[in-house]
Amino acid sequence: MGSGLASLVVTRVFSGIKPTGPVQLGNLLGALRTWVDDQHRADSTFCVVDLHALTVPQDPAVLRAATTELAQLLLAVGIDPTVSTLFVQSDVREHTELSWILECTAAFGELRRMTQFKDKSTDATFVSAGLFTYPALMAADILLYDTDEVPVGDDQRQHLELTRDLAERFNSRYGPTFVVPKATVPTVAARVMDLADPTRKMSKSEDSPQGTVLVLDDLDDVTRKIRRAVTDTDNEVRFDPSAKPGVSNLLAILSACTGDAPETLADRYTQYGPLKADTADAVVEYLRPIQQRYAEFAEDPSGTRSILLAGADKARALAEPKMHQVRSRLGLPTD
Numbered sequence: 001m002g003s004g005l006a007s008l009v010v011t012r013v014f015s016g017i018k019p020t021g022p023v024q025l026g027n028l029l030g031a032l033r034t035w036v037d038d039q040h041r042a043d044s045t046f047c048v049v050d051l052h053a054l055t056v057p058q059d060p061a062v063l064r065a066a067t068t069e070l071a072q073l074l075l076a077v078g079i080d081p082t083v084s085t086l087f088v089q090s091d092v093r094e095h096t097e098l099s100w101i102l103e104c105t106a107a108f109g110e111l112r113r114m115t116q117f118k119d120k121s122t123d124a125t126f127v128s129a130g131l132f133t134y135p136a137l138m139a140a141d142i143l144l145y146d147t148d149e150v151p152v153g154d155d156q157r158q159h160l161e162l163t164r165d166l167a168e169r170f171n172s173r174y175g176p177t178f179v180v181p182k183a184t185v186p187t188v189a190a191r192v193m194d195l196a197d198p199t200r201k202m203s204k205s206e207d208s209p210q211g212t213v214l215v216l217d218d219l220d221d222v223t224r225k226i227r228r229a230v231t232d233t234d235n236e237v238r239f240d241p242s243a244k245p246g247v248s249n250l251l252a253i254l255s256a257c258t259g260d261a262p263e264t265l266a267d268r269y270t271q272y273g274p275l276k277a278d279t280a281d282a283v284v285e286y287l288r289p290i291q292q293r294y295a296e297f298a299e300d301p302s303g304t305r306s307i308l309l310a311g312a313d314k315a316r317a318l319a320e321p322k323m324h325q326v327r328s329r330l331g332l333p334t335d
């Protein structure tokens with residue numbers, strides 16, 4: 001009886017990705033890989049967060065194309081819309097409505113402490129107010145769906161802590177409303193580093209083409225970039241991210257592609273050359289079927305849009321009653 005009841009408890013997973021720039025290996029290994037697994041064990045919702053892209057000016061045609069292409073890539077990676085929900089953020093208006101309410105729940109000082117805001121606003125010529133309030137929109141994305149777990153890379157941990165704080169603050173002010181979610185960060189490849197400068201994170205918005213492996217890169221380029229990855233000169237293969245960031249990054253990437261622990265892999269190599277060659281081969285074999293499936297999905301943009309609209313309907317079915325409850329808690333009209 002006890003275990004029967006336990007099996008009825010559904011874990012809800014939610015995560016999102018911005019349609020800004022091409023998807024890189026860090027997105028895939030740090031987050032998307034987990035999404036694909038999660039959809040088979042949890043009630044999972046995945047979102048192309050187009051509103052989050054608007055914190056910097058966007059060319060409308062580019063954003064429209066990038067949103068569709070990102071959805072196609074998620075399908076190619078293995079997100080299955082028959083077992084999970086895949087939709088575009090701006091198709092479900094409740095995200096922006098809850099975002100305002102969470103902006104009013106967050107303290108100015110709390111948002112100012114966000115390291116991503118500091119990184120992105122330093123040296124920027126124009127800093128939008130949206131860049132500052134971005135984490136409130138992210139919290140809205142998550143809290144609308146009674147989310148238990150948020151599979152993300154390491155760089156999103158601080159935003160998840162804020163989301164938890166906002167949920168708890170709202171619940172204590174207005175009564176239990178939101179599930180307090182937690183980040184689920186993979187044990188390896190939670191922070192894939194740039195191949196040309198392994199002290200900085202691989203990023204789709206950085207201008208480091210040689211250090212960034214794009215999921216849709218030509219596979220010969222992938223091999224070349226990994227074989228030329230910057231390592232240190234002492235030629236000892238050891239998993240030690242702070243002392244040996246370049247070698248450890250390669251071991252983490254190889255680990256994520258093969259399932260073997262980085263420390264175990266390290267024992268198999270005495271030189272960097274074979275490690276680089278095997279890592280390049282593993283990544284190429286990981287990407288090859290994704291690229292093949294992507295080419296198929298890319299031929300059918302209207303089919304993709306139908307999947308996304310159906311996903312938005314499923315998402316709205318959860319978001320609308322949650323927003324109704326929030327409005328009621330706050331004393332806003334609900335009739």
Ligand code: TYM
Nearest residue numbers: 015016017018026027030031138141152153190191192202
């Ligand atoms: P975004 O679009 O920058 O990245 C998508 C996911 O990829 C992970 N990631 C990495 N993981 C490992 N190594 C890397 N080098 C690397 N680079 C990126 C990110 O951690 C993320 O999981 N704010 C979010 C999008 C978002 C969101 C949400 C996420 C909006 N609303 C709600 C979860 C839940 C972002 O900018 O991700």
